Amino acid sequence: MSGDLDFEPIRGLPARLPPGETLLWQGEPDLRAMALRVFHVRKVAIYFGLLVAYRLASALHDGASLFGAAKAALPLTGLGVAAVLILAGLAALVCRTTVYSITSRRVVMRIGVALPITFNLPFKTLASASLKLQGKGVGTIPLVLTDSNRLAYLVMWPHARPWRTARTEPALRFVPDAAKVAQILAEAVSAALPETVNVTNPVVSQAQAGKQPSWPMAPAAA
Numbered sequence: 590m591s592g593d594l595d596f597e598p599i600r601g602l603p604a605r606l607p608p609g610e611t612l613l614w615q616g617e618p619d620l621r622a623m624a625l626r627v628f629h630v631r632k633v634a635i636y637f638g639l640l641v642a643y644r645l646a647s648a649l650h651d652g653a654s655l656f657g658a659a660k661a662a663l664p665l666t667g668l669g670v671a672a673v674l675i676l677a678g679l680a681a682l683v684c685r686t687t688v689y690s691i692t693s694r695r696v697v698m699r700i701g702v703a704l705p706i707t708f709n710l711p712f713k714t715l716a717s718a719s720l721k722l723q724g725k726g727v728g729t730i731p732l733v734l735t736d737s738n739r740l741a742y743l744v745m746w747p748h749a750r751p752w753r754t755a756r757t758e759p760a761l762r763f764v765p766d767a768a769k770v771a772q773i774l775a776e777a778v779s780a781a782l783p784e785t786v787n788v789t790n791p792v793v794s795q796a797q798a799g800k801q802p803s804w805p806m807a808p809a810a811a
Contacts, residue, residue, distance in 0.1 A: 601688025622763035637669025728767025
């Protein structure tokens with residue numbers, strides 16, 4: 590793992606790829622999924638909507654006119670709109686500053702809004718991975734590191750599997766066409782480390798069959 594550079598010769602990568610290494614895939618999180626599942630924009634909107642409805646009903650019950658009730662609820666409405674916009678803006682910043690890359694030798698994660706940092710994860714540091722589909726082709730690919738490789742959960746958030754704080758699992762969060770990305774990763778690991786990985790069931794075929802797809806190195810719990 591290494592700190593990010595101010596100048597990226599290739600988008601999302603801290604340096605040019607060495608001879609023999611090729612870039613297989615690059616992507617970033619889906620904005621809608623990030624906003625709804627990490628920053629909980631919908632839940633916050635519903636919460637403030639209920640507060641506004643209660644304020645309106647309370648004011649009307651106390652004899653206020655419709656205009657007076659709306660005026661009483663206006664501060665809460667403004668606060669709710671501001672909260673939703675801030676959270677949506679944070680989600681957009683996270684997506685805009687994130688680049689996930691898969692090469693023929695490693696996974697690279699360039700993350701961080703205020704302080705970008707790049708994590709290089711050679712295939713030999715990965716113990717297993719899994720794929721969790723989350724609708725409309727979007728999915729998350731958590732990566733389990735070997736025992737000798739550890740990352741801090743707070744440093745990786747939100748690019749980590751939720752609630753795995755004791756042993757952080759960095760994750761490609763909410764990537765579009767996730768089954769295809771998982772298949773690219775599985776095949777790349779199989780080609781780079783044929784002695785440790787045997788890809789017998791392509792991830793994409795499991796996804797099409799409606800099963801919980803997982804990277805064949807070692808299935809991870811959902």
